Amino acid sequence: MEEQLAGGNMAPVFRVGATVRRETGEWTPAVHRLLAALTSIDEVPAVIGLDDFDREVLTFLPGDMLAGADATVLWSERILVSSARLLRRMHDASVELAGDPSLVWRSPAHRPREVICHNDFAPYNLIVRGGVLSGVIDFDFASPGSRVWDLAYLAYRLVPFAEDAPHAESLDRSQRLAALINAYGMSFAPDDVVSVIVQRLDELESFTLARASDTGHADFLAHAAMYRRDAERLKLWNARNS
Missing domain, CATH: 1.10.287 (Helix Hairpins)
Known part of the structure; x- marks a missing residue:
């Protein structure tokens, strides 16, 4: 039995048992190469293959979207630090793919091509369980770019600087930005x-x-x-x- 999942702004996404199904495109082989490079990272879904409708089949990551979590979780120091560290691990594992000209991506590349950027690493694509960051989804718009290109968007959404960030009025943006950069581990x-x-x-x-x-x-x-x-x-x- 198929259950349409929330999100999927570009195309519908469905859950079937312990799997997720979504449309494929010319970018799918590159995304699957990326996910294969990230197999040592538990928070990333694994590729199973394609179904009879030519949709990609990925493992389903249980949990709740960080974007919908209570403010005490969403804006916690623990989530801020673990998100930056997860992004760093993903970037480090993707370096060898960044310069591969044979890979076709859905999003444009941005120079310098240092890593493969998720390009939407934000609370609505991050999963938590018990107040702990447990997963990241939606890699379809990944493409080569700089480390800071991805980190900057995470900062926009999680420091946060976005106008629509809920219950964030009292946060110290300067302190949180410094903590995010420090957790990523590079001197930006x-x-x-x-x-x-x-x-x-x-x-x-x-x-x-x-x-x-x-x-x-x-x-x-x-x-x-x-x-x-x-x-x-x-x-x-x-x-x-x-």
């Missing part, structure tokens, strides 16, 4: 990470406006407007804190 300057967030938001705004045009859905316009407001606010934040 906080203002450089924020500058990359702005670049990402510029790209997201363009992508989301195109989606609004293609689908006619007004909610995409609202999201694009939020990305623009957040980008302008972060430019000011960087000017104040540089």
